[in-house]
Every structure is written in C-alpha cells, then in structure tokens.
Amino acid sequence: MAQFDIYENNEPESRGTIPFLLDVQHDLHCNLTTRTVVPLVSIYSANDEIKKLCPVLDVMGTKVMMSTPEIAGYPVGELGLKVTSASNQRTEIINAIDFLLSGF
Numbered sequence: 001m002a003q004f005d006i007y008e009n010n011e012p013e014s015r016g017t018i019p020f021l022l023d024v025q026h027d028l029h030c031n032l033t034t035r036t037v038v039p040l041v042s043i044y045s046a047n048d049e050i051k052k053l054c055p056v057l058d059v060m061g062t063k064v065m066m067s068t069p070e071i072a073g074y075p076v077g078e079l080g081l082k083v084t085s086a087s088n089q090r091t092e093i094i095n096a097i098d099f100l101l102s103g104f
Helices: 048-053 087-102
Strands: 005-008 020-023 034-042 056-059 062-066 072-075 082-085
Antiparallel strands (some): 005 082, 034 062, 056 062
C-alpha cells in the first residue's frame, strides 16, 4: 500500500456511485490498521469552484471526482483490489485536502 494508490470499492451498496477509493495516507503510517481514503465518485459537477475541492481524476479511462469532504479512515483488510496510482496528480490531491482543512 502506498500513498495515492487507488482501490476498487468492494461495497456493493455504494459501488455504483463510489467506484474507487483513493489512499491519501502517508507511507510512514503503514503499520496502522486503517488507511485514510477519499471516495472517488461518479462526476456530477465539474465547475472550476468545485474542482479545487474535488479534482477530477482519470482512473482506467473513467473520469471520477474526489469527494474530499468525505475523507475517512477505512480498514486495510476491506480495501479492494489496487487498480492504479494517482501519484502523478499529487499536487492536485494535496491542494484539495489543504483547501478542505485550511480554506485556501
């Protein structure tokens, strides 16, 4: 598990709207039983104001949006299959989390 890895959502009841989970936890904390994740949701709006808080990512050809306000701890054992990494979008991801926490 590495920071910015993207996993399939294994929960059948939410998989339709939240197909993936983005791991944003630093690797320094790899021994914890949970990972801090941001749900990646089907795009419902993508105006510039929303994009700062909820940037759009391309996951295996599917456009999804970070639902940054829903950041949460998630049990490691319940994460689905790793499908890719978003490490190339590190700046956008960190900026979205910073915007959520600091407001700028």
